[in-house]
Amino acid sequence: MTRSKKKKGFEIFKLTNRLRQRLSPNHKDDPGFVDDKAIEKADKLIELLCERFSEDMGGDLSVLSEKWLEMRDMPNSPEREEKAQEVFTIAHEIKDISAQCGYSILAYFAENLRDYITHTDLSMEAQRVIIQACVDSITVVHKQGLKDDGGPLADELKAALKKAIEKFS
Amino acid sequence: MFFASKDEPQPYDLSNFSVLVVEDSHSMMELLSAMLKSFGVGEILVCNSAKEAQDLLTITQARVQSRHISGVDVVLTDWLMPGGSGLELINWVRAHNDEKIKFLPIIVISGYTSEKVIAMARDSGANEALVKPLSGKSLAQRITSVIEQPRAFLQTPNYFGPDRRRHETPIKFEDRRVIQPEEFTVHND
Numbered sequence: 001m002t003r004s005k006k007k008k009g010f011e012i013f014k015l016t017n018r019l020r021q022r023l024s025p026n027h028k029d030d031p032g033f034v035d036d037k038a039i040e041k042a043d044k045l046i047e048l049l050c051e052r053f054s055e056d057m058g059g060d061l062s063v064l065s066e067k068w069l070e071m072r073d074m075p076n077s078p079e080r081e082e083k084a085q086e087v088f089t090i091a092h093e094i095k096d097i098s099a100q101c102g103y104s105i106l107a108y109f110a111e112n113l114r115d116y117i118t119h120t121d122l123s124m125e126a127q128r129v130i131i132q133a134c135v136d137s138i139t140v141v142h143k144q145g146l147k148d149d150g151g152p153l154a155d156e157l158k159a160a161l162k163k164a165i166e167k168f169s
Numbered sequence: 170m171f172f173a174s175k176d177e178p179q180p181y182d183l184s185n186f187s188v189l190v191v192e193d194s195h196s197m198m199e200l201l202s203a204m205l206k207s208f209g210v211g212e213i214l215v216c217n218s219a220k221e222a223q224d225l226l227t228i229t230q231a232r233v234q235s236r237h238i239s240g241v242d243v244v245l246t247d248w249l250m251p252g253g254s255g256l257e258l259i260n261w262v263r264a265h266n267d268e269k270i271k272f273l274p275i276i277v278i279s280g281y282t283s284e285k286v287i288a289m290a291r292d293s294g295a296n297e298a299l300v301k302p303l304s305g306k307s308l309a310q311r312i313t314s315v316i317e318q319p320r321a322f323l324q325t326p327n328y329f330g331p332d333r334r335r336h337e338t339p340i341k342f343e344d345r346r347v348i349q350p351e352e353f354t355v356h357n358d
Contacts, residue, residue: 042305
């Protein structure tokens with residue numbers, strides 16, 4: 001790199017466009033684009049993921065509830081932490097895919113569940129109430145098939161969760 | 170028969186591209202990899218945490234130097250991940266001594282629509298941000314942007330990363346920037 005001295009601590013790096021060099025010779029200088037057919041194919045993949053998610057959600061929710069029931073009344077122990085990690089993983093996965101598939105209200109409750117399941121500074125009682133509220137809300141949202149922000153029912157569930165969090169955390 | 174004019178933009182051939190996807194959600198990782206594959210990306214590397222990505226970039230870069238193979242071209246990273254966030258990965262990349270890692274284009278994927286996260290990603294040195302729900306078009310746009318509109322990197326006492334101003338807008342009023350563009354030391358490679 002060539003350098004020229006100026007004000008200390010303020011530098012500009014003007015770089016060669018390395019990505020362009022990695023394209024085929026046609027694009028070394030000319031602008032290009034991602035092929036529309038490739039974009040359509042990518043959108044189809046998203047559609048398939050969301051269809052599968054919608055079908056599998058019931059199963060995921062059963063596993064989530066089961067794991068939570070197992071850990072809920074356990075005393076603090078490495079086994080409980082292990083269960084918490086399993087619940088965390090399922091909740092995180094539900095959060096990511098529901099956000100991707102337009103179930104933002106589901107993503108909201110899954111995110112809260114994920115965040116509170118590993119909160120070690122919460123009392124057991126507080127965790128029980130907050131996590132139970134999250135699990136119950138996810139179940140209702142799924143059963144009612146609520147999408148996007150979920151409307152008035154989702155607002156009620158959100159308010160109930162907020163109340164539990166304010167009271168216990 | 171129809172022949173495209175030489176001046177007409179042509180679809181990219183991304184078969185020489187190597188993209189690193191950093192995503193802890195298995196389904197999202199699979200989706201992103203499949204989407205990139207449908208775009209024709211030649212090599213897709215995957216990691217499920219920032220820490221794993223740092224190790225992979227270090228190893229890949231060592232192989233590049235010793236065997237003259239090409240390294241990672243673009244990093245696509247989730248923002249919030251257990252075991253090291255996207256923010257930690259960006260900080261590590263931008264503070265790296267190796268210029269092939271330091272200047273890597275980084276596209277952040279966030280599940281949060283909050284402007285705060287987008288601003289944090291930008292201020293930590295990400296090139297682009299992508300908010301879920303993703304679409305084929307939005308991913309293609311970010312990839313096109315890092316190819317077609319690469320920005321110069323700036324080093325200031327508080328920031329290192331791509332120039333956060335995307336356009337040179339003429340200033341109609343008094344220029345209040347403490348440091349004028351001509352006062353920067355310029356490095357050309």
